[in-house]
Amino acid sequence: MSDETSGAGSPRRSLRLGALAAALTATLALLCCTGGAGAFFLTELGGDSDDPLTNSMSGCSPDHKVPDVTGSMPRTFGYGERQMRNAAIIIKVGQDMKVPARGWVIAIATAIQESGLKNYANSTVPESLAIPHEAVGSDHDSVGLFQQRPGWGTVAQRMNPSYSARKFYEKLVKVPDWEKRSLTNAAQMVQISAFPDAYAKHEETASRIVDLLAGGAARTVRLPEGNVCDAASKGQIAASGWTAPIPGGVGSGFRTSQRPSHNGVDIAAPKGVLIRAASAGRVIVSRCDPDNAGRLTCDVDGWPNKGGCGWFVDILHAGGHITRYCHLVERPDVRVGQYVKAGQVIGKVGSSGNSSGPHLHFEVHVRSDRSSAGAIDPVPFMRERGAPLKGAA
Incomplete structure (x- = not known):
């Protein structure tokens, strides 16, 4: 397999999050990671071959709009x-x-x-x-x-x-x-x-x-104290069926000018933070990604330009969407072929592979295409599903 590497990114901006953030600042300032694992195309995964629909709705009411079933109806999405x-x-x-x-x-x-x-x-x-x-x-x-x-x-x-x-x-x-x-x-x-x-x-x-x-109800999260819009995380599932994989702020973004081969985003988090499946689906990859020298060295912390995703997981979801989770601290908690629920723990944050500090490298792919050609920006994708990546504009 041919691995893509993105090279070292620009220094991460310091985050003031109290004593914990102060302890992490030095590590996060140097954080970088791989641009993706596996530049190849899997046709046997199945799923819908069409591009994903883009949610054009703006605004979200936690109390929901009650449809007027007697009034006029829009003709849209191919329906009368x-x-x-x-x-x-x-x-x-x-x-x-x-x-x-x-x-x-x-x-x-x-x-x-x-x-x-x-x-x-x-x-x-x-x-x-x-x-x-x-x-x-x-x-x-x-x-x-x-x-x-x-x-x-x-x-x-x-x-x-x-x-x-x-x-x-x-x-x-x-x-x-x-x-x-x-x-x-x-x-x-x-x-x-x-x-x-x-x-x-x-x-x-x-x-x-x-x-x-x-009124945007597919992007709401049901909580005991009432519904909340655009806030699915920590295992809470939006009505769309999606949740953020970890809490934490997005640092290095998708295919920036400094890192054009960075096919996902980096989400800052301490080592050991639980990583959750962003949506229900089937695990299609769960393994150690070789480094640039072809070595399987995922059980130790990585370093910049080492290459590879480290311990990583790919999950195939409805509609041919694939999510990728890189740099796990140890062997993932899931196996190939396993079906997982939305929000199910699949592993823990680490720094294996092409990484200089603990974080989650998170990717979204479409059309069942695990290669760079199938990668899209996870930030708008997750926001449209009511599971925004914290800190993402």
């Missing part, structure tokens, strides 16, 4: 007014039931997969019922937004968007730890679908719909 109205109904039912916003994202993604947000009828629906619908399907005896079968209720009930959404939520909230599960896993526990992996590709669109119709 009637489909967006169905999405608004799904959100409104979730709000009325006091289901957290993460549930709305899961419900809408499920309905997108099952029906394209269209209220389906089929040959089992008696013409005498004359139930309003947007399409006619032929999937056995399944009807409605969630393609629910007879055990969920009568035909008339299942073709009522409010009823079908309520039945979905009633089963969802009974799934243990559903808010931290991957969207696919949570949805499958409710739907028992023949194609369980299909839900994941709609998570990004579902989050955008929730943000549009409910």
